[in-house]
Amino acid sequence: MDIDLITQILFATIKTGTPLLFIALGEVICEKSGVLNLGQEGMMLMGAVVGFMCALATGNLGFAIFASMAMGAAMSLIFGFLVLHLGANQVATGLALTIFGTGLSAFIGSGVVGQTLQGFQPIIIPVLSDIPVIGKILFTHDLLVYLSFIIAAVLAFVANKTRLGLTLRAVGENPHAANAIGIKVLRVRYLAIMFGGAMAGLAGAYMSLSYTPMWVENMTSGRGWIALALVVFASWRIGNIMLGAYLFGLASIMHLVLQGMGWTISPNLLAMLPYIATVVVMVIISADQFKEKLLAPRSLGKPFDPRQMA
Amino acid sequence: MKLKSLLVGVGLLAGLGTAHAEDPFKVGFVYVGPVGDLGWSYEHDRGRQEMEKYFDGKVETTYVENVPEGADAERVITQLAKSGNDLIFTTSFGYMNPTLKVAKRFPKTTFEHATGYKRAKNMGTYVLRTYEGRYVSGVAAGLLTKTNTIGYIGSFPIPEVIRDIDATYMAAKSVNPDVKIKIVWVNSWYDPGKETDAANALMDQGVDVMLQHTDSPAPLIAAEKRGIRAIGQASDQSSFAPNAHVFSVRDDWAPYYIKTTKAVMDGTYKPTDFWGGFQDDMLSLASINDNLPKEVRAKIDETFEKIDSGEFHPFTGPITDNKGNLVVPAGHTLTDVELAQVNWYVEGIADEVPR
Numbered sequence: 074m075d076i077d078l079i080t081q082i083l084f085a086t087i088k089t090g091t092p093l094l095f096i097a098l099g100e101v102i103c104e105k106s107g108v109l110n111l112g113q114e115g116m117m118l119m120g121a122v123v124g125f126m127c128a129l130a131t132g133n134l135g136f137a138i139f140a141s142m143a144m145g146a147a148m149s150l151i152f153g154f155l156v157l158h159l160g161a162n163q164v165a166t167g168l169a170l171t172i173f174g175t176g177l178s179a180f181i182g183s184g185v186v187g188q189t190l191q192g193f194q195p196i197i198i199p200v201l202s203d204i205p206v207i208g209k210i211l212f213t214h215d216l217l218v219y220l221s222f223i224i225a226a227v228l229a230f231v232a233n234k235t236r237l238g239l240t241l242r243a244v245g246e247n248p249h250a251a252n253a254i255g256i257k258v259l260r261v262r263y264l265a266i267m268f269g270g271a272m273a274g275l276a277g278a279y280m281s282l283s284y285t286p287m288w289v290e291n292m293t294s295g296r297g298w299i300a301l302a303l304v305v306f307a308s309w310r311i312g313n314i315m316l317g318a319y320l321f322g323l324a325s326i327m328h329l330v331l332q333g334m335g336w337t338i339s340p341n342l343l344a345m346l347p348y349i350a351t352v353v354v355m356v357i358i359s360a361d362q363f364k365e366k367l368l369a370p371r372s373l374g375k376p377f378d379p380r381q382m383a
Numbered sequence: 384m385k386l387k388s389l390l391v392g393v394g395l396l397a398g399l400g401t402a403h404a405e406d407p408f409k410v411g412f413v414y415v416g417p418v419g420d421l422g423w424s425y426e427h428d429r430g431r432q433e434m435e436k437y438f439d440g441k442v443e444t445t446y447v448e449n450v451p452e453g454a455d456a457e458r459v460i461t462q463l464a465k466s467g468n469d470l471i472f473t474t475s476f477g478y479m480n481p482t483l484k485v486a487k488r489f490p491k492t493t494f495e496h497a498t499g500y501k502r503a504k505n506m507g508t509y510v511l512r513t514y515e516g517r518y519v520s521g522v523a524a525g526l527l528t529k530t531n532t533i534g535y536i537g538s539f540p541i542p543e544v545i546r547d548i549d550a551t552y553m554a555a556k557s558v559n560p561d562v563k564i565k566i567v568w569v570n571s572w573y574d575p576g577k578e579t580d581a582a583n584a585l586m587d588q589g590v591d592v593m594l595q596h597t598d599s600p601a602p603l604i605a606a607e608k609r610g611i612r613a614i615g616q617a618s619d620q621s622s623f624a625p626n627a628h629v630f631s632v633r634d635d636w637a638p639y640y641i642k643t644t645k646a647v648m649d650g651t652y653k654p655t656d657f658w659g660g661f662q663d664d665m666l667s668l669a670s671i672n673d674n675l676p677k678e679v680r681a682k683i684d685e686t687f688e689k690i691d692s693g694e695f696h697p698f699t700g701p702i703t704d705n706k707g708n709l710v711v712p713a714g715h716t717l718t719d720v721e722l723a724q725v726n727w728y729v730e731g732i733a734d735e736v737p738r
Contacts, residue, residue, distance in 0.1 A: 081587040089580055179417060186419040189604070189623055285575040285601045287623065290417030291449065292599075294574040325577065329584035332567045333534070335734050 076206065082326055083210040087218060090322030092117075092276045092284065092293075094221050096300035097307070097314045098228055099272025104304060105232065106265035107245040107372035111167025112152050113273050114297030115174020120145045120277025122182040125288040128190055138217075138278050145274020146267045148174060153266040157259050160376045171297070179290040192286030193217055217279045224272075229311040241265065245370030248377040258377050273297065308368045408470075408648050410434075411463035412446035413456065415475035416573045422598025422617040423572065423634070424448060427474045427497075429618075430636030437641050442648075452477025457484060464489040470647045472640070473497065475572075476541055482506060493647050498543055500723050502654050509639055512660030513543065514550040514722075515690045516632030517594070518697040519668060520614045521554025522686045523629050524562075524592040526679045527612050531561045534590030536581045536597055537568045540737045544596045546725040550697045551594055552732055558682065565590055566734050575601035586611060592629075603627060621670035630683070633669040658719050661691040698722060703730040 096113050103110050124141035128134055152170050155161040193215035202212040232238040243251040244261045252258050276296070281288050299321065307313035412431050416424035428446060435444050445468070450459050456478045463471050464485055470493045473482045479499035486494040486506040494506040502508055524533040533555055537544050548566060555562045565588060567581045578597050582605035585593060593613040595602045600623040606613035607624035615621065615631030639659055646652040659665030668687060671680065689695040700711035704727035711717055717725075728736055 078587060081583075085580060085583050085587070089576070092576070179419060183419055187421055187622060280576065285579050285599075285604060287575070287600065287604060289421060289575060289599055290419040291573075292575045294571070294576060296576065326580060326584060329567050329569070329577075329581045330588070333565045333584055333588045333590075 078330070080206055080209050082323075082330055084213070085326045086319055086322040087210065087214065088284065088322070089326055090318040090320075091218050091221050092279050092296050093300045093303060093321055094225065094315060094318035095276035095279060096273050096297055097303040097318060098221075098225060098311065099269035099276075100300060101304050101307070101309055101311060101314055102228065102232070102241070102272075103265045103269030104373055105241050105245045105309060105370050106262045107248060107370050107375065107377070108153075108156065108262050108266055109163045109167065109374045110149065110152055110170070110266060110269055111164060111301065112148065112170025112174065113167075113269075113300055114293060114295065115171035115178075116145045116148045116270050116273035117174075117277040117280070117293050117297050118178035118291065119148050119174045120274030121281035121292060122178040122185075122277075122288055124274070124278035125190075125281040126182070126185055128192075128282055129185060129188060134193060134282060137282060138275065141274040141278035142271040143274070145270040145272070145277065147270070149266045149270025149273070150263075152270075153263050156376065157262055157266075160378065163374050163376070175291060182288050182290070185288050186290070188288070190282075190286055193283040215283050217275075217283050220275075225311060225315050232311055242370070245372055248372050249379075252377075252379055258379065262377070276300075305369075309370065310368070407441060407443040408438075408644070409468045410442055410444045410644055411466075411468035411471040412444065413450050413459055413463070413471070413473040413475075413478060414446060414448040415450060415452060415477070416448065416598055418446070418448050420573055420598050421600055421620065424474070424598070426618050426634040427472075427636055430640045431472075433637035434640040434644060437637075438644065442644060450478075453481070457481035460485040460494075461488070464492045468492065470495065470644060476539075476543070493652055495643060500656070502656065504654065507643075507652075507654035507656070509643075509657040509659065510543070510723075511634055511665055512658050513632065513634075513666070514546050514697055515660045516616075516666050516668070517547040517550040518554040518690065519683055519686045520594055520629075520632060521551035522558055523614065523675075523679060523683050524551065524594060524612075525555030525557070525559035526682060527629065527675075528555075528559065528562060528592045530589045530591045531559065532563050532565060532589045532591065534582075534585035534588075534593045535564055535566045536578060536585070536593070536595040536602055537566055538572045538597045539570065540568065542723055542725045545728070545736060546698075546722060547596055548732070549725065549727075549729045553697060553702070553729055554686070556731055564732055564734075566732070568737060569597060571597065573598045575599040578602050579605045582606060582613075583609075600624075615669075619669040621672070626672075626674065628670065628672050629675065630671040631669045633667050635665050635667065638664055656719065661687065662693065698725075704728060705730050705732050705734075 120141035123144040124137045127140040128137035152166055155166045156163050195213055195215050198212040202208040240256055244258050248258045280293055303317045307317045414424040418424050418428040431444050435442055447459050450456050460481055472495045474497045476498045479496055479501055482494050482496045483501050486503050490505055496508050498510045499508045535548055552564050565585055569577045569581050578599050578601040582602040586609050591611045593602055593606050595616055600620045603613045603620050603624040606627040612629050613627045614629045617634050619631045619633055621628045696716045698717040700715045701713040702711035704710045710727055
């Protein structure tokens, strides 16, 4: 393998990892507040279709991104209302949200299937992109990829170094204690859920406006589920999520590149991987003693009722 | 259209007063992808719509899309049979066993399975001679490549896909003896993101003409971005890549759906293994790009004519596989049964069929 091919592979790794990174960053914030939202795939698809339609109608990509994020957040509000106010089961509600989003996105997007648009173009950052190897890998992407770097950095800072991050953790670890010291638990959870929704919408917009600039039904093909698995693999740490997203990106790129070089890999084995990951996540989430070891927020998945004591 | 079906409904109601209105003949379809995939399932659905239009109210169709191959498929097919469909088309290789199982339980219903090889008294199979389109594609690819490396994005290593890779490569080699092919499997019929990654991985390795046996137009979009050539499959995908697009090998299922539905309605149906290609108007070359060099265009037309007229069959011996075995002796043309079992790469493909 020559250096050019390695550079290309790592460049592609970043692109492939980016949608996973967006969703996983949103989900980790949501989960840190103690809420498990399995509706990622549905919110992502809605974000993708709305972003694409807005871009077609207005020609303004910035507006399209905003619409995608707003759509994702609006979808997550439905989820928030059901689980926070009505105390609905989070897992079931999240799954319903995914099914709902998949169907609704196909319905509203049926008129724009087959249309094309330019999408985001690469922005070559001067000076930085001239650094050998690294420059090409990191600084010749489009705006959304840079945005993902920035969001990851900001979130890592906020979650670990600020009072806001502390509040979020307190709500996720022990909502009753947080409530007792005057933190508005439900409000924090609402905001976290909406942030997760907006990020899923953004991930969808990345798919339909940058990665594969088009809209076709179910075009996210399960990336929302992989991102959920990523959060667990990263043990709810933002730095690890970035690593995990790119690791997954690298694995899927390498699988393709190696085949092109004449290696034969069992397709069945590789097709299983995301599902195995998802199963592992489900097992881990449902086994309590594992949770603490993996630093999962202690109240993850449990509804909060301020009238009850812990 | 709405008004028309309303009128038909009113007519039926009026008929009820005097005699029982004749029930429409019901036909169900099962699709593996979304009808909006602009590829495989989209074309089956176009065939369904044309068929319905052809029978003008005498046939009522339903379809279920996005049905996973496996236990879910069996449930969906059973449901369609239970709800009174007289004829059911299942349109993906992985539906073969579920379809057969349900066919045995509902002997009065007729089943037709696309791309399979198992048949029963009330279950036939049908498939497209996609290798004919691939052969023309291969000729175009072999002439257009400047790096002498063409790329192929495969879905699953089943005979249909392997056969098409062979046809592509034999065709490319017939016009360009130095041509190499790089094959990447994505383990999915439909995943635009992964197809994009596969396309990029191929282009990173020097591929400058790309073919695909997956259903989304994503590889064409990727090719357009990087300024190389690509060939569309299943439906006309020219709009996604105005410069890159060479042509699309387009499926047309309507002739078969009309023919079969008619036969079942008339009571003349017999389960067969039907293969349709250029000659049956079930495959065509759609939107051949105006920006092709004249001699390439001429060669495309010539190859198409030769296959369409029956003068040439791509799988005519002598053909040697890439391990040196003579798989098709000189003078022999593979029969459809033999074609359905192709699991070898032809000589010159430096790769192995995944097991």
